[in-house]
Amino acid sequence: MLERGAESAKRGAADLLLRGQRIERLLRHGKQLAIVGDGGGVLCVQLGMTGRVVVRSEAPRGEPHVHARWELLGPRGERKVMTFADPRRFGGLTALASSTVLSARWAELGPDAATVETAHLMQALKETRRAVKAALLDQNLVAGIGNIYADEALFRAGITPRVLAHRLRPRQVERLAAAVREVLAAAIASGGSSLRDYVDANGQQGGYQTLHLVYGREGEPCHTCGTRLRGTRLGGRQTVWCPCCQSARDT
Numbered sequence: 001m002l003e004r005g006a007e008s009a010k011r012g013a014a015d016l017l018l019r020g021q022r023i024e025r026l027l028r029h030g031k032q033l034a035i036v037g038d039g040g041g042v043l044c045v046q047l048g049m050t051g052r053v054v055v056r057s058e059a060p061r062g063e064p065h066v067h068a069r070w071e072l073l074g075p076r077g078e079r080k081v082m083t084f085a086d087p088r089r090f091g092g093l094t095a096l097a098s099s100t101v102l103s104a105r106w107a108e109l110g111p112d113a114a115t116v117e118t119a120h121l122m123q124a125l126k127e128t129r130r131a132v133k134a135a136l137l138d139q140n141l142v143a144g145i146g147n148i149y150a151d152e153a154l155f156r157a158g159i160t161p162r163v164l165a166h167r168l169r170p171r172q173v174e175r176l177a178a179a180v181r182e183v184l185a186a187a188i189a190s191g192g193s194s195l196r197d198y199v200d201a202n203g204q205q206g207g208y209q210t211l212h213l214v215y216g217r218e219g220e221p222c223h224t225c226g227t228r229l230r231g232t233r234l235g236g237r238q239t240v241w242c243p244c245c246q247s248a249r250d251t
């Protein structure tokens with residue numbers, strides 16, 4: 001039960017919409033989380049790159065980058081505090097009147113990357129003239145792939161990040177779709193990637209950063225072939241790949 005809501009920076013609609021409501025469901029699509037109240041209201045949290053929602057029995061005082069804070073009552077009446085923090089400020093909070101509004105909003109995004117099908121990815125990549133890495137980061141094509149996971153998926157699929165998306169062969173796209181699903185499933189299972197201070201909803205650090213094969217490893221030897229990994233900026237984002245294991249052509 002949300003007892004008091006959003007009392008700091010974002011006081012307003014989000015507060016009025018969910019106060020006194022029981023949290024009925026939590027939904028996720030790509031990098032967005034939806035908290036659905038039993039009165040029909042929805043709080044949509046855009047997690048973006050560094051946004052996080054944490055529920056604890058007590059929030060530490062003076063915690064940096066906290067933009068909103070809610071008081072919750074647990075099933076046995078225990079008090080908890082939920083905070084939304086976002087150091088890089090790419091995220092945000094939006095109050096929506098109903099699940100129907102949420103569905104319409106999410107329909108504008110691409111399908112969720114964790115379950116993306118080859119056919120959809122094929123269609124989406126065919127329609128863009130960008131480099132495949134940039135296309136993967138576009139949340140309107142596929143929702144939920146960030147910079148780390150784009151690099152990791154391209155490495156596993158053996159595709160160089162600079163190849164133009166519409167030039168990929170069906171077999172490459174099939175490998176890429178499988179790699180995206182695998183990388184995200186593994187990352188979710190290990191609690192995500194903690195690069196600086198990322199924590200999950202229970203305040204725990206992720207463990208996936210120890211499993212990165214290319215991201216953050218520019219200049220280091222490829223785990224598969226020993227070649228030095230290359231790094232560049234692509235679409236404004238740091239990109240790392242193996243010039244030997246990843247190619248533009250189908251192999």
Ligand SMILES: [Zn+2]
Binds near residue numbers: 223224242243245
């Ligand atoms: Zn290699």
